[in-house]
Amino acid sequence: MKDDKLRELKEKIEDAEYVLLGVGEDFQYDWNELIEDKRYQEIEKEIGDKEAYIWIVPFLQKMILEQSREDKWKKAYRQLSSLVAGKNYFIVSLCMDDYIFDTGMDERRIVTPCGGFRKMQCNHNCSHTVSDIPLDSYRSVLQYYNKELSLQDMQEPHCEICGAALRFNQLGVDKYAEEGYMEQWNAYTKWLQGTLNKKLCVLELGVGMEYPTIIRFPFEKIVFYNQKAHIYRVHPLLYQLGEEIADRGCGIRENPIEFLCRFEGI
Numbered sequence: 001m002k003d004d005k006l007r008e009l010k011e012k013i014e015d016a017e018y019v020l021l022g023v024g025e026d027f028q029y030d031w032n033e034l035i036e037d038k039r040y041q042e043i044e045k046e047i048g049d050k051e052a053y054i055w056i057v058p059f060l061q062k063m064i065l066e067q068s069r070e071d072k073w074k075k076a077y078r079q080l081s082s083l084v085a086g087k088n089y090f091i092v093s094l095c096m097d098d099y100i101f102d103t104g105m106d107e108r109r110i111v112t113p114c115g116g117f118r119k120m121q122c123n124h125n126c127s128h129t130v131s132d133i134p135l136d137s138y139r140s141v142l143q144y145y146n147k148e149l150s151l152q153d154m155q156e157p158h159c160e161i162c163g164a165a166l167r168f169n170q171l172g173v174d175k176y177a178e179e180g181y182m183e184q185w186n187a188y189t190k191w192l193q194g195t196l197n198k199k200l201c202v203l204e205l206g207v208g209m210e211y212p213t214i215i216r217f218p219f220e221k222i223v224f225y226n227q228k229a230h231i232y233r234v235h236p237l238l239y240q241l242g243e244e245i246a247d248r249g250c251g252i253r254e255n256p257i258e259f260l261c262r263f264e265g266i
């Protein structure tokens with residue numbers, strides 16, 4: 001029964017002129033590998049509640065993300081990538097782990113409005129720009145992780161203009177620099193205009209109610225207004241579709257990562 005849904009979705013995607021993908025908070029990496037890492041546990045203890053060193057943690061998250069490995073996220077993204085290969089697609093993702101940029105999918109077809117680990121910004125967003133990762137800071141964190149430097153040697157990077165702390169460009173900073181994703185957001189809205197009255201297949205993967213105005217509500221609206229659109233909503237709990245679009249859609253009650261992994265061999 002469940003595999004029938006996979007086949008149906010695959011056919012719908014093959015048949016569609018446009019494919020719109022929404023990747024939600026249920027897809028976010030859980031950091032387990034970092035949390036279970038012995039050296040990381042030591043570091044957490046050493047930093048404790050010393051605020052001057054808390055900036056080190058996201059750099060360690062970036063370090064873990066950059067280590068190549070095989071896990072369920074990699075596998076799921078690989079399936080997603082092959083599902084849309086050769087199609088005219090666009091992906092909106094709420095994840096902040098940058099996994100999606102390591103899957104061979106076209107970066108020009110991806111927007112991540114919550115940010116991630118690829119750019120930094122001033123915590124106060126004084127200049128309305130994002131900047132590259134300061135390599136010496138990153139390098140010193142790696143040396144500290146490898147016990148080649150001590151905690152006291154760690155220097156937090158600061159904004160060159162106002163002196164505030166530099167932070168990764170992601171939701172959670174004092175003033176989030178939306179400039180980091182605007183260009184891709186504009187590309188997305190332009191792409192969307194092209195889907196009007198075209199055969200559009202919409203696939204939502206683990207999109208809940210954390211930021212419903214980014215994916216969930218607008219996607220429903222897109223499907224409502226485009227009579228040739230179909231929507232597949234995969235979510236372990238919030239898989240239901242409103243009755244206005246229920247006849248052109250399907251809610252699938254499943255964990256989205258497991259759902260994608262099942263495509264192997266279909």
Ligand SMILES: [Zn+2]
Nearest residue numbers: 122126159162
């Ligand atoms: Zn600044």
